[in-house]
Amino acid sequence: MKSTAAMLRTAPGALTLETIEVDAPAETEVRVKTSAVGLCHSDLHIIRGHNRRPLPMVLGHEAVGEVVDVGSQVTHVRPGDRVIACLSEHCGWCEYCLSGRLFLCDRADLARPPGRPPRLSQSGDTVHAGFGIGAFSEYFLVHQSAVTAVPDPLPHEYAALLGCAVVTGMGAVFHTAQVRPGETMAVVGCGGIGLSAIQAGRIAGAGIIAAFDTDRAKFSKALKLGATHVFDPTRPEDLAEFRKLTGGVDHGFDAVGGPTVAASTFSLLRKGGTCTLIGMPAEDDNYTLPAMPLLMGRRVQGSLMGSNRFPIDIPRYARMALSGDLDLQSMLAKTVTLSELEATYQGMDSGSAGRTVLVFDEESR
Ligand SMILES: NC(=O)c1ccc[n+]([C@@H]2O[C@H](COP(=O)([O-])OP(=O)(O)OC[C@H]3O[C@@H](n4cnc5c(N)ncnc54)[C@H](O)[C@@H]3O)[C@@H](O)[C@H]2O)c1
Ligand SMILES: [Zn+2]
Ligand SMILES: [Zn+2]
Structure with missing residues (x-):
């Protein structure tokens, strides 16, 4: 099946619209007509060459769409189903899967x-699918374990957010850190991931939710979604105010990535606090932490994709969105079309607050 896709040929590089071939599903695969895809910073890391991947590649992994056809061994979704993709595809049989860490x-x-x-090709040559999904394309083809069905009423530009931003940010709070009611937390970085962590903190009943961002334009969304206080980490007076308010928090979440932010997130902890690292480091990064504060009962842990069990989590988050407990509307910054994707990614650092979502519609085909 032919599909127009945004292709990355070099990194650092730009996305170019090209026609690719999306193969028919093998026994355990699902082919999906893409409806909407969120613009995650993890794709930008690859576009900028911070994280190296085989090229050419079609990126895009925070996706929702409609199943077109399935392989003979696919049992849990059917053509016509609306599905959300998550990059945490899983075998179901390895030790990690069987111990609940799919x-x-x-x-x-x-x-x-x-x-x-x-799965994807162009003139017979392999085209790689970013994070196993490759949804910046009219159609994508994945292993069946990379999708889960969602209820229809959720508009697709909101549903897409569930596949990475929400599953990662909320999962970091609920599963990895297991924030309890009344505990205090700080979230560094108020993009799609950070805003989801802030929402999870609100839902978990966190006592204080301090949001940090170097871009003040992100503050209003953070406050709307549950932050109790907002701070600019580059301003010493903001850091002093945070310290006076909290004395250090029980939980710090790095939703940016890299050694500087990881260390500064760690510095926001009180004794016994836990620093959960969500932001993606560059390929060769090393993290350095001060030893004495670490000895004082502080802990550091990584959170991969929010330690998710996404076939359970995503339908639950979808129901929370439908009931109003989870505010996906406020997380959306704007929608763009496939032809606007490259320019949007290049301007992402100074982009509008919230998640930008690529939407496919009949007119753009
Ligand atoms: N652990 C995982 O499994 C996982 C999954 C998805 C994304 N990620 C990573 O999470 C990070 C955030 O992703 P996103 O899509 O939310 O990004 P984003 O670009 O939407 O948002 C990043 C936010 O951080 C802010 N920021 C930048 N530098 C900062 C600094 N020094 N201090 C405070 N704030 C700063 C920006 O202004 C922006 O609001 C990325 O590194 C991404 O790759 C990790
Ligand atoms: Zn992502
Ligand atoms: Zn497995």
Whole structure:
């Protein structure tokens, strides 16, 4: 099946619109007509060459769409189903899957067996799918474990957010850190991931939710979604005010990535506090932490994709969105079309507050 896709050929580089071939599903695969895809910073890290991946590649992993056709062994979704993709595809049988940590799955046997044509190609040459999904494309093709069905009433520009931003940010709070009512927290970075962590803090009943961002334009959304206080980490007076208010927090969340933000998030903790690292580091980053504060009962942990069990989590988050407990509307900054994608990614650092979502509609086809 032919599909117009945004292709990355070099990194750092730009996305170019090209026609690719999306193969028919193999036994365990699902082919999906894309409705909407959120613009996650993890794709931007690849576009900028901070995280190296095989090229050419079609990025886009925070996606919702409609199942077009399925392989003979696919049992949990059918053509016509509305599905959300999540990059935490999983085998169901490895030690990680069986111990409830499918986000760490060894992923043996999920790729196509040798000898088969590639899932995505162009003139017979392999095109790689970013994070196993490749949804900046009219159609994408994934292993069946990378999708879960969602209720229809949720508009697709909101539903897309569930696949990465929400599952990652909310999961970091609920699953990885397990924030309890009354505990205090700080979230550094108020993009799609940070705003989701802030919402989860509100839902978990956190006592104080201090949001940090270097861009003050992000403050109003953070406050709307549950932050109790907002701070600019570059201003010493803001840091002093935070210290006076909290004396250090029980939970710090780095929703930016890299050694500087990881260390400053750690510095926001009180004794016994936990620093949860969500932001993606560059390929060769090392993190350095002061030893004595670490000895004082503080902990540091990574959170991969919000330690998710997404086939359970995403339908739950969808119901929370429908009931109004989870505010996806306020997380949306704007929608763009495929032809606006490259310019939007280039301007993402100074972009509008909230998540920008690529929307496919009949007119753009
Ligand atoms: N752990 C995971 O599994 C996982 C999953 C998805 C995304 N991520 C990573 O999470 C991070 C955030 O992703 P996103 O899509 O929300 O990004 P985003 O670009 O939407 O938002 C980043 C926010 O951080 C702010 N910021 C930048 N530098 C800052 C600093 N020094 N201090 C405070 N705020 C700062 C920006 O103004 C922006 O509001 C990225 O590194 C992304 O790759 C990790
Ligand atoms: Zn993502
Ligand atoms: Zn597994």
